[in-house]
Amino acid sequence: MSQSLSFSDSILIAAEPETVYDIVSDVTRTGEWSPICRECWWDEGDGPRAGAWFTGRNVKPDREWETRSLVQVADGREFTWSVGPGRVLWSYRVEAEDGGTRLTESWEVLPAGHEFFSEKYGDEAPAQLAQREQDARTGIPETLAAIKRIIEQR
Template sequence: MTALEFSESVVVVAAAVDDVYAVVSDITRTGEWSPICQECWWNEADGGGVGSTFTGRNVTADRTWETVSTVAAAEPGREFAWVVGDNFVRWGYTLDATDGGARLTESWNFLPGGIDFFHSKFGDDAQTEIDIRSRAALDGIPRTLAAIKGIVESEA
């Protein structure tokens, strides 16, 4: 069965949760750590709070596409999360203070609206397309966390 929800954590050494939050909530930096999302920009001049939207440009070997996401949680030092499209997928970061640093958790959840969308868009190929997205998340999350850890620690 395809994983429709996944999360993983990494301890970011010698960085306060507020410093880690400042990095992960700056969507304009996403291209620095994401293996697929190469660029993001706010759709509003004052973007960043709950309800703000941003566009992301995604690139794989097979295609390039853009998505619009809405910020679902923006609690400095605690959580930054967004929903892609019309409730298709929820991505997010949560933070917990630890001795000497912060624990950063990235989560991904393929929502029922996304599954319905894939069935209407891809028909009989929907499950294959869902599997592709699931594998990309399972592969990308640990790579993303490692990249964020390196960035935050180099800036500390």
């Protein structure tokens, strides 16, 4: 089960890259746009910097769970965090384009994530990972559209 699972999508937003970055790197706002992650908070009053930790609360119709994440990159152009950490990598990248900003959201299950799913779900791991991939493939475009709407209505 070492196959790569990843997905990314992009959207053009009519706003400056700095504005887009400031919004997407504020994890406390995640519940405004994510279809699954209802809220996030910085651990111990931290903020959007490499090495910072945050916790997220996720909700689906059949379950609710929390994750801890470690920010890996927070440089004004990219905001990347590792869930677990080391299991799943999520990222936002901002790039100036056509007088606005191209925002790209990416998701990737890392090797430790595959191992985690194998240990936790056994024979059901492939089905569980397939569901996570489907969630990313539908959730990322939905998230990007919501972020665009929020920013452009400001």
